[in-house]
Amino acid sequence: MEAVIDTPPTAPLAAPDGGEQAIDLRAEFTESGLARVLDELDTDLVGLVPVKQRLREIGALLLVDRARARFGLQAVSPTLHMSFTGNPGTGKTTVALRMAEILHRLGYVRKGHLVTVTRDDLVGQYIGHTAPKTKEVLKRAMGGVLFIDEAYYLYRPENERDYGQEAIEILLQVMENQRDDLVVILAGYADRMERFFTANPGFRSRVAHHIDFPDYTGGELEAIGARILDGMNYRLSPAAEEAFHRYVELRMAQPHFANGRSVRNALDRARLRQANRLFASERPVTAGDLTTIEAEDILASRVFSGGIDSYPPLPAR
Amino acid sequence: MRITQGAFSFLPDLDDGQITRQVQYCIDKGWAVNIEFTDDPHPRNTYWEMWGMPMFDVPDAAGVMFELNACRKAHAGRNYIRVSAFDSTHTWESLRLSFITDRPADEPGFALDRQEVDGRSIRYTTRAYAADRPEGARY
Ligand SMILES: Nc1ncnc2c1ncn2[C@@H]1O[C@H](COP(=O)(O)OP(=O)(O)O)[C@@H](O)[C@H]1O
Numbered sequence: 128m129e130a131v132i133d134t135p136p137t138a139p140l141a142a143p144d145g146g147e148q149a150i151d152l153r154a155e156f157t158e159s160g161l162a163r164v165l166d167e168l169d170t171d172l173v174g175l176v177p178v179k180q181r182l183r184e185i186g187a188l189l190l191v192d193r194a195r196a197r198f199g200l201q202a203v204s205p206t207l208h209m210s211f212t213g214n215p216g217t218g219k220t221t222v223a224l225r226m227a228e229i230l231h232r233l234g235y236v237r238k239g240h241l242v243t244v245t246r247d248d249l250v251g252q253y254i255g256h257t258a259p260k261t262k263e264v265l266k267r268a269m270g271g272v273l274f275i276d277e278a279y280y281l282y283r284p285e286n287e288r289d290y291g292q293e294a295i296e297i298l299l300q301v302m303e304n305q306r307d308d309l310v311v312i313l314a315g316y317a318d319r320m321e322r323f324f325t326a327n328p329g330f331r332s333r334v335a336h337h338i339d340f341p342d343y344t345g346g347e348l349e350a351i352g353a354r355i356l357d358g359m360n361y362r363l364s365p366a367a368e369e370a371f372h373r374y375v376e377l378r379m380a381q382p383h384f385a386n387g388r389s390v391r392n393a394l395d396r397a398r399l400r401q402a403n404r405l406f407a408s409e410r411p412v413t414a415g416d417l418t419t420i421e422a423e424d425i426l427a428s429r430v431f432s433g434g435i436d437s438y439p440p441l442p443a444r
Numbered sequence: 445m446r447i448t449q450g451a452f453s454f455l456p457d458l459d460d461g462q463i464t465r466q467v468q469y470c471i472d473k474g475w476a477v478n479i480e481f482t483d484d485p486h487p488r489n490t491y492w493e494m495w496g497m498p499m500f501d502v503p504d505a506a507g508v509m510f511e512l513n514a515c516r517k518a519h520a521g522r523n524y525i526r527v528s529a530f531d532s533t534h535t536w537e538s539l540r541l542s543f544i545t546d547r548p549a550d551e552p553g554f555a556l557d558r559q560e561v562d563g564r565s566i567r568y569t570t571r572a573y574a575a576d577r578p579e580g581a582r583y
């Protein structure tokens with residue numbers, strides 16, 4: 128048999144001391160790794176200035192709270208449940224991952240993993256199915272962050288026997304009683320989240336931080352595209368850059384536009400066309416050929432002929 | 445009579461903080477943690493009832509404690525509850541740790557039965573007093 132052997136308790140932390148003792152917040156900021164996570168966030172994510180600002184503020188708050196606790200000033204753990212509102216593809220999931228890391232660095236969650244779920248993962252199909260499903264998810268998320276995408280689907284007022292209500296009640300209970308064990312982030316469109324909170328005041332009172340994700344500008348979307356391509360070892364030729372600029376402008380005005388996600392999808396299709404073009408050319412290819420996306424790979428998109436770009440693409444001719 | 449099975453059973457009962465740390469140790473080793481209960485305390489009663497599934501995908505002990513508390517709500521006081529950790533690594537493929545977390549308020553213990561066989565030979569066996577009553581009504 129193997130087991131943990133009890134270690135002696137660590138010495139109690141310094142008591143308040145008439146201002147004699149001091150905690151260097153700057154050093155804490157660096158040592159906790161928070162500085163690095165926030166810097167990475169700044170460089171990895173395009174735009175999102177208000178979001179980054181709020182994350183820094185929350186980070187500072189937690190750092191100060193931690194310092195206060197060490198002086199014995201306050202023992203209750205802060206409420207960290209959050210809501211992320213914004214249109215699809217504005218980076219909510221991406222930021223939630225970083226948030227989990229930030230909370231882990233600061234010691235507010237023990238493991239720092241992110242469990243992403245939607246209504247289907249929480250709500251069952253028949254009586255007695257919902258509670259075990261919701262509890263299963265909560266169990267997996269403990270020690271980390273539970274991200275509930277499109278949280279408002281949990282609440283279906285038009286059906287009073289809807290099982291979503293059961294999931295909501297279990298969630299609320301755990302959010303209240305086990306604040307040390309997990310942090311819940313609710314995400315979705317701003318207006319629907321607002322209605323959800325109005326109908327479920329229990330959630331509103333348990334969510335401490337509301338963060339709004341604005342839509343990206345055309346320039347930001349192009350920068351996001353460049354990031355994505357760079358990450359996959361591709362680049363746009365100068366002509367393709369111009370084509371992509373026009374693509375983004377047109378696509379933004381079309382229905383079902385999903386910010387960063389539309390950019391990612393468009394580039395995935397461009398890569399497909401590039402591969403087809405290289406294959407059809409029947410010439411040996413260089414590393415340069417393999418990494419370069421040409422204007423024609425982008426211009427073949429249906430966006431330019433008035434249609435919405437969607438999978439599968441038109442044959443690139 | 446306090447029964448002694450599994451690890452730590454000669455120690456005072458572990459508190460929840462200690463259970464949590466043992467569980468986290470098992471999780472960090474990659475073992476699947478199980479919660480089991482029974483009202484038959486015989487030492488040869490190897491297979492206890494499982495409370496839910498083995499927990500392969502719970503990275504933090506709080507998730508296991510969540511289930512342990514649910515199991516206690518349903519069975520504490522009338523059953524033994526134990527936590528066990530299964531190591532699925534090739535060549536191990538067996539339990540690495542098992543310990544009792546909860547026991548009935550009153551443990552009446554075991555009777556020693558003597559059976560005379562083959563002339564003057566005697567066979568000994570133990571029998572839990574609790575097992576005289578039907579399952580579910582023992583404690
Ligand atoms: N600010 C950003 N910088 C870089 N890439 C981004 C940014 N925002 C979104 N993306 C990209 O857009 C895609 C969709 O983002 P996601 O976080 O899933 O959006 P949401 O969850 O809000 O729908 C992801 O692939 C991500 O890489």
Ligand SMILES: [Mg+2]
Pocket residue numbers: 216219220276
């Ligand atoms: Mg998302």
